[in-house]
Amino acid sequence: MASIKIENVQKAFGKTIAIDHLNLEIKDGEFFTFLGPSGCGKTTTLRMIAGFYYPTKGVVRFGDKDMTRVPPEKRNTGMVFQNYALFPHMTVFENVAFGLRVRKVSSSDLKGKVLDALRKVRLENYSDRQVSQLSGGQQQRVALARALVIEPEILLLDEPLSNLDAKLRDEMRAEILRLQRDYKITTIYVTHDQAEALSMSDRIAVFNFGVCHQVGTPAEIYNQPANDFVASFIGEINLLSVQVKSVQQENIVVTLENGEEPVKLIVHNHTNEGELIQQNEKNLAVSIRPEAIRILDTVEKGTNILKGKIESVQFFGSVVNVMVDVHNVLLRVDVLNTHEFGYFYQGKEVYVQLPEKQLRLIPVISGDAP
Amino acid sequence: MASIKIENVQKAFGKTIAIDHLNLEIKDGEFFTFLGPSGCGKTTTLRMIAGFYYPTKGVVRFGDKDMTRVPPEKRNTGMVFQNYALFPHMTVFENVAFGLRVRKVSSSDLKGKVLDALRKVRLENYSDRQVSQLSGGQQQRVALARALVIEPEILLLDEPLSNLDAKLRDEMRAEILRLQRDYKITTIYVTHDQAEALSMSDRIAVFNFGVCHQVGTPAEIYNQPANDFVASFIGEINLLSVQVKSVQQENIVVTLENGEEPVKLIVHNHTNEGELIQQNEKNLAVSIRPEAIRILDTVEKGTNILKGKIESVQFFGSVVNVMVDVHNVLLRVDVLNTHEFGYFYQGKEVYVQLPEKQLRLIPVISGDAP
Amino acid sequence: DTKTNSNAGGTKEEKSELEDKIVVYSPHGKDILSKFETQFEEKYSIDVEWLDMGSQEILDRVRSEKTNPQADVWWGAPSTNFNQAKDDGLLAAYQPTYSDSLDEGFHDPEWYWTGTSQTPEVIMYNSKELSKGEVPKDWDELLDPKWKDEIIIRYPLASGTMRTIFSSMIYRTYKDTNDPQEGYDWLTKLDQNTKEYSANPEMMYNKVAKGEGSLSVWAMPDVVMLKENKNYPFEFVIPESGTPVLTEGIAIVEGAKHPKAAEAFYEFVNSPEAAKILAEEFYRIPTRSDVTDLPEWITETDIKTMDIDWDVFQEKGDEWMKYWDENIKSGDKEIKE
Amino acid sequence: MIKNRDTRLTIWLLIPVVLVLVAYVLYPSLRTFFESLQKDGSISFGNYQDFFVQESKTNLEALWNSVYISILSVLASALIGIPLAIIFNRYDFPGRSFFSTAAILPIVLPSLVGVMAFMFLYGESGLIPNAIKDLFGLDKVPFKIGGVSGILIVHAYTMYVYFYMTVSAAINKIDPSLEEAAYNLGANKFKVFWKVTFPLLTPAIVAASLLVFMISMASFSAPFLLAGGYRVLSLQIYFSKINGDMEIAATQSVILSIVSISFLLFMRWYQNRKDYRMASKGIGAHRSEVKNPLMKWVMVVTGIIGVLILLLPHFTILLLSLVPDGTWTFQTYPTVFNVENYRLLFEDPNIFKPLRNSLLMAVIATLANLVFGVIASYVLVKRKFIGKSFIDILVMIPWALPATVIGMNLIFAFNEPSVFSFGQILVGTFWILPLAYFVRHIPLVVRSTNAVLEQLDDSIEEAARNLGAKWFYTFRKVILPIIMPGVLSGTLLAFIESVGEFPTSVLLYTISNRPISIEIMNQLRMFNMGQAAAYGMIQITLIVIVLFISNKFFGIKAEKAL
Numbered sequence A, B: 001m002a003s004i005k006i007e008n009v010q011k012a013f014g015k016t017i018a019i020d021h022l023n024l025e026i027k028d029g030e031f032f033t034f035l036g037p038s039g040c041g042k043t044t045t046l047r048m049i050a051g052f053y054y055p056t057k058g059v060v061r062f063g064d065k066d067m068t069r070v071p072p073e074k075r076n077t078g079m080v081f082q083n084y085a086l087f088p089h090m091t092v093f094e095n096v097a098f099g100l101r102v103r104k105v106s107s108s109d110l111k112g113k114v115l116d117a118l119r120k121v122r123l124e125n126y127s128d129r130q131v132s133q134l135s136g137g138q139q140q141r142v143a144l145a146r147a148l149v150i151e152p153e154i155l156l157l158d159e160p161l162s163n164l165d166a167k168l169r170d171e172m173r174a175e176i177l178r179l180q181r182d183y184k185i186t187t188i189y190v191t192h193d194q195a196e197a198l199s200m201s202d203r204i205a206v207f208n209f210g211v212c213h214q215v216g217t218p219a220e221i222y223n224q225p226a227n228d229f230v231a232s233f234i235g236e237i238n239l240l241s242v243q244v245k246s247v248q249q250e251n252i253v254v255t256l257e258n259g260e261e262p263v264k265l266i267v268h269n270h271t272n273e274g275e276l277i278q279q280n281e282k283n284l285a286v287s288i289r290p291e292a293i294r295i296l297d298t299v300e301k302g303t304n305i306l307k308g309k310i311e312s313v314q315f316f317g318s319v320v321n322v323m324v325d326v327h328n329v330l331l332r333v334d335v336l337n338t339h340e341f342g343y344f345y346q347g348k349e350v351y352v353q354l355p356e357k358q359l360r361l362i363p364v365i366s367g368d369a370p
Numbered sequence C: 001d002t003k004t005n006s007n008a009g010g011t012k013e014e015k016s017e018l019e020d021k022i023v024v025y026s027p028h029g030k031d032i033l034s035k036f037e038t039q040f041e042e043k044y045s046i047d048v049e050w051l052d053m054g055s056q057e058i059l060d061r062v063r064s065e066k067t068n069p070q071a072d073v074w075w076g077a078p079s080t081n082f083n084q085a086k087d088d089g090l091l092a093a094y095q096p097t098y099s100d101s102l103d104e105g106f107h108d109p110e111w112y113w114t115g116t117s118q119t120p121e122v123i124m125y126n127s128k129e130l131s132k133g134e135v136p137k138d139w140d141e142l143l144d145p146k147w148k149d150e151i152i153i154r155y156p157l158a159s160g161t162m163r164t165i166f167s168s169m170i171y172r173t174y175k176d177t178n179d180p181q182e183g184y185d186w187l188t189k190l191d192q193n194t195k196e197y198s199a200n201p202e203m204m205y206n207k208v209a210k211g212e213g214s215l216s217v218w219a220m221p222d223v224v225m226l227k228e229n230k231n232y233p234f235e236f237v238i239p240e241s242g243t244p245v246l247t248e249g250i251a252i253v254e255g256a257k258h259p260k261a262a263e264a265f266y267e268f269v270n271s272p273e274a275a276k277i278l279a280e281e282f283y284r285i286p287t288r289s290d291v292t293d294l295p296e297w298i299t300e301t302d303i304k305t306m307d308i309d310w311d312v313f314q315e316k317g318d319e320w321m322k323y324w325d326e327n328i329k330s331g332d333k334e335i336k337e
Numbered sequence D: 001m002i003k004n005r006d007t008r009l010t011i012w013l014l015i016p017v018v019l020v021l022v023a024y025v026l027y028p029s030l031r032t033f034f035e036s037l038q039k040d041g042s043i044s045f046g047n048y049q050d051f052f053v054q055e056s057k058t059n060l061e062a063l064w065n066s067v068y069i070s071i072l073s074v075l076a077s078a079l080i081g082i083p084l085a086i087i088f089n090r091y092d093f094p095g096r097s098f099f100s101t102a103a104i105l106p107i108v109l110p111s112l113v114g115v116m117a118f119m120f121l122y123g124e125s126g127l128i129p130n131a132i133k134d135l136f137g138l139d140k141v142p143f144k145i146g147g148v149s150g151i152l153i154v155h156a157y158t159m160y161v162y163f164y165m166t167v168s169a170a171i172n173k174i175d176p177s178l179e180e181a182a183y184n185l186g187a188n189k190f191k192v193f194w195k196v197t198f199p200l201l202t203p204a205i206v207a208a209s210l211l212v213f214m215i216s217m218a219s220f221s222a223p224f225l226l227a228g229g230y231r232v233l234s235l236q237i238y239f240s241k242i243n244g245d246m247e248i249a250a251t252q253s254v255i256l257s258i259v260s261i262s263f264l265l266f267m268r269w270y271q272n273r274k275d276y277r278m279a280s281k282g283i284g285a286h287r288s289e290v291k292n293p294l295m296k297w298v299m300v301v302t303g304i305i306g307v308l309i310l311l312l313p314h315f316t317i318l319l320l321s322l323v324p325d326g327t328w329t330f331q332t333y334p335t336v337f338n339v340e341n342y343r344l345l346f347e348d349p350n351i352f353k354p355l356r357n358s359l360l361m362a363v364i365a366t367l368a369n370l371v372f373g374v375i376a377s378y379v380l381v382k383r384k385f386i387g388k389s390f391i392d393i394l395v396m397i398p399w400a401l402p403a404t405v406i407g408m409n410l411i412f413a414f415n416e417p418s419v420f421s422f423g424q425i426l427v428g429t430f431w432i433l434p435l436a437y438f439v440r441h442i443p444l445v446v447r448s449t450n451a452v453l454e455q456l457d458d459s460i461e462e463a464a465r466n467l468g469a470k471w472f473y474t475f476r477k478v479i480l481p482i483i484m485p486g487v488l489s490g491t492l493l494a495f496i497e498s499v500g501e502f503p504t505s506v507l508l509y510t511i512s513n514r515p516i517s518i519e520i521m522n523q524l525r526m527f528n529m530g531q532a533a534a535y536g537m538i539q540i541t542l543i544v545i546v547l548f549i550s551n552k553f554f555g556i557k558a559e560k561a562l
């Protein structure tokens, strides 16, 4: 096991810069996730750690050892490829044994280790099968066993679940987590599925266009997104363009820019809001998660209670998604499916409350600001 | 536009019976979804409607016309294939124009119609591209345009979104719905994604192993599942094996079978519960959705309040999933992410309330009953 | 039974100097070559290897191997081929012990080759289709329009025999006028009667035998051989006005790796006994004047030899054939059929 | 450093590939080109000028005939091969698998005897026309082949297999949902075929056309035996050489090569013009079951008749081999049958030498092809380097060059000592023929290997390295075993073709390496038709045994090679 340090790494392919000035530290035994849209540089970073690419600039360290230019076969990382990359001409056993054979493990040891690894992934009865006779999920477990059996210091997983259907994904997710906890191995997990990232990771790095926007625990990333890209990439969010009116100890007063007469909102002054305003950030927005908004039938006492009208209702099973038009701004509100059917309907007049603690002032970095 | 009637249809491939005694009626202009796990016969049914398979027994009608043995090219259905099946040697324009050319539409009309269809799917600027130069989502829209331009009476969509990533899927879902509403076309949509089915459909048919288990609106399917297969296939659910103790006008009293001293639960007597008991169904379970369970810090007044202990907490973004151990039964509870982080933690003692109206008594048909 | 031949150098002392192997290039075919291989090996215990291919191909091959000769002896080819090879410096001179018994025309003045057999060219016909009385008696009769589409001719460019016949037809007038035009006209008329040019002799035999055409021109020994050995319904007529008689010869290749053995073979295959075997079994007319007891078909046949200056043939032959190929042969012949 | 290490590996792999290509493909071609520039002892383009301005236009005529025959051959082969491929791969009926295998049988027919068999079958005095004549009491034979029509029929017969093989492969890769989509849009069967299926076969058809065009440009046996005086360029080269006009032969070779290479480049351009890649994932084809019983029987009968026609030449050879020489001369049908020819053959103590030679040389050449093909293909497909397309073209050149030209090139290059032959003269030695076979089949093996390597995901190699395996270990234990079945099917085809190879053999054979095909030709030259046929039967049997063993025991299918 080892920690990984990525220091000031840049990677260019010809003229395209796939990764720019990346600094990351992944701790020993951590389950770390790279999250981001397609083409943002997740795979590139992972491959630099595995040794298939060499950074154009910068240093990659395992622990304190500079590994920047060590060839892949000397890195002792275990990688699970997106397509599993199982050797089609070998049995399950031989696939798993491959890394051990390379390491010239004696054949008695080898057998024990391979069977042990297969047991861990619950495939002990499949060792003589050809890999082509396995289902997608089983294949993935073989790939995992193959990577784990060599007892790598680092486990690298490149979107290992993206080919599977929803049910199998859930199962495999649990499996991977269980194995990672068992082996206590430093793991990097690449995905573009935010639910996956949030539910599995110790920490997450969110990428876009080769730049890492935020590193943090799932809750930090979700609840305190660093900017609008992170906020809107991770789950649904309502972003409201605002202007800051006044800053107080506890609260910040902002007005909604919606073309009509300004609507006043009170935002709780979290630690970083003040900084943002001091840094004179021009493009600011107030964000609130759909599930944080409360829908009230009648006006109640409290702050940030606005009148609105239901635009549409969509049923997603456990969650009902209600779009509410509030002063010409469309707010997405998620409520649990606990009401009776037909409780919300298009055209119904309601009040919404935006709890001040759930409102956050964040910088807008993307061109098409909300 | 037309309604579709499937009467007593059976389809066998050699010895495997892919579809057994299917009866369905799909109404004019309806958005109807076939939902079910892989291999359950969704595609087979769709292909019988399209004319690519002929039923072994039974009749397929469009309106009142018997279409059972009409060849596909004479059915005037528009199909969007799972893999889009765009003609790789044609441009976007030519792909869309294909069906019109076959129908010998005059070239002036043709151009107008094709461009109109491309405008509807927002691809008017791509008409001269080769299809290989389009992204997955764009390809799918071409496939849609190609199916819509011939103004089919019926639109058939076979898992059109299963190849796309989450973001694109959301977009495309909205797009398909918009187009379906615009054209007011009878649409059958095949999917194995329950969220997709619930959010888009007018009505849903749930299949398993060639048998249709339930047909109904999304809310009916979700809230009043016909049996444990439907219940657990559509979203997460808690299923508790119970024994009926007494049946009253309003309520039914059951006891939980959990090996310990029996726990009494009161279940609201919906319409069909009484029937079930009269039919002497042996295998019964009480179901409750995770979001319907309330977590209380202290014991309150009310029915079905049980003491429990939090086993694990998993963060999924908008929803936090709390597993609570109640009298040795593990209950899944979903709560919205509105609490502060750390509010729920492993080992915390809590009370859960199972609202009686949300509890439902359903038959257990699968072998591995809960 | 060949021990009487004192010239062949079969004595024990000489034998010890001979190399143990010899390579022969020859168009004579498997039957002749295997026979002489066995006999020669019996006598000298020298391993004979042979490669049989067309004489023109041998010339080509000897030419390509000039820097690294593979063959020792080249046995069998019209003298014109040998003359060409001699001019290209591909042959080594050797005067055999039997030189006295060869007429003037049957050897190279400088002994680069000597003749082994003579091949008169004849008109050949299918004896099932035509009776002896009907067939043309001389070259010019072939031009009679009644033979239109009855004549099958082996494509001449790759065939020494056909080249000789065609060249002779030109030479008949050329020797007086020094102008090939009259000969070209003759060939043009022949072309008009010709049904098809066959790619190879077998094809020609097959077609004449099956009656697709009934006439051809070809070498006499081959016709006799086909008739006698292979049951073909063939007969021949020796043109009254005279016919070209080719001399087939033998030569030692310059730079041969086994010169001594080559000389032994050279002597061996033209010994009177050998000549007799060749005449009796393989229908070849010997060049040596001292061979006796020849079969009837040789002694009975009266051959009027056309008087030919082979040097002119060698000098002009290619040009004439090229002219024929490019200007006379009707291009649609093969398409027409 | 690793970067350098990988680059170094690429270079190490590249060196032998480039050396072989330069030594045995480029250098000989350049030698021929150089030879063609020599005229009367000086260097000029005089020979080319002669070629084009020559008064009688014979060369131009030959060039035109070659192109004309080749184009017609492409059309004729396509007309047979494509429908057969479609019938056998799209419809399921009893005996389908037998017929689809039988359809590749022409590749086991030795070219020389094959042509003779055609003459005996369909010539003016051939069996079929005469049988029809006698059967219906006609005055004349109803039809006959010969000349151009003969060449075309022989070409169509032997070369449709290339269309059959490539189109079969392609048709199985077409996503059936494309056709279903077309039906769904209202197109009938006819429209679906012409607007969707057929266009999607374009790459396969282009590849096959290319192959057939080049093979017919180079075709030797058929025109040699059938065409009488019909001029084609490959024969002109042979005759020029026989006549000793080496410079002319070289000039003709260069021009023939230029035509072939232009065609190659044209076809490549044509194919790349459009996109035929199907976006979908690998969904296997499903054959439509023929529902209509009448249709089914029509298919079965067509299949049986087709296979019989395909096998007729083989039967003819068998028949010929059983007729003693001299008993079938003027007779319309043979009357005497026995095994005399075989007896004569087997009495000859040297009978097995040509067989052994052919097998030995084919094995040597094919092994070399295998080793070279795998390395070259790996470098071309999996490594990046400058000048890749140049190497790519060099690899393809032996296909664009007619066999006669390859023979010529080798003669020009190796009848004097050179560095590439380690200071030896190769012409006249045993090694020249295996070398020629090797050169001829470079493209075949490299191409079929490319196909499998392109399908091999890079991540497989990366996975092995990630598990700690060095490159060579990875190559040996992972890459090679995976691609081997695909590679071997190409190699098998190369082997079969080497065993029966004629055009380069006739130019290059020596005493020590005389192959079967030459032996057959010599038998023919001595009009021992029967023994030639017997030899032909032995060759066919040999090839069938090899095909059978490799299919049965190793699961290698030659028909999958293209």
Ligand SMILES: Nc1ncnc2c1ncn2[C@@H]1O[C@H](COP(=O)(O)OP(=O)(O)OP(=O)(O)O)[C@@H](O)[C@H]1O
Pocket: A013, A016, A017, A018, A036, A037, A038, A039, A040, A041, A042, A043, A044, A045, A192
């Ligand atoms: N070998 C390469 N040559 C050139 N450009 C490359 C190469 N590999 C990646 N890129 C580019 O670098 C960028 C980052 O690619 P990368 O594969 O890391 O994306 P990713 O985040 O893994 O995306 P995905 O989710 O689609 O796998 C992309 O713009 C890609 O086009």
Ligand SMILES: Nc1ncnc2c1ncn2[C@@H]1O[C@H](COP(=O)(O)OP(=O)(O)OP(=O)(O)O)[C@@H](O)[C@H]1O
Pocket: B013, B016, B017, B018, B036, B037, B038, B039, B040, B041, B042, B043, B044, B045, B192, D286
């Ligand atoms: N052409 C066929 N021949 C034989 N069996 C078939 C054929 N098509 C489908 N089946 C079988 O019929 C059953 C239903 O298949 P179908 O394709 O309808 O499933 P599906 O619900 O569409 O599944 P998926 O979600 O995986 O697409 C499966 O068991 C399948 O194996």
Ligand SMILES: [Mg+2]
Pocket: A042, A043, A044
């Ligand atoms: Mg990636």
Ligand SMILES: [Mg+2]
Pocket: B042, B043, B044
């Ligand atoms: Mg399906």
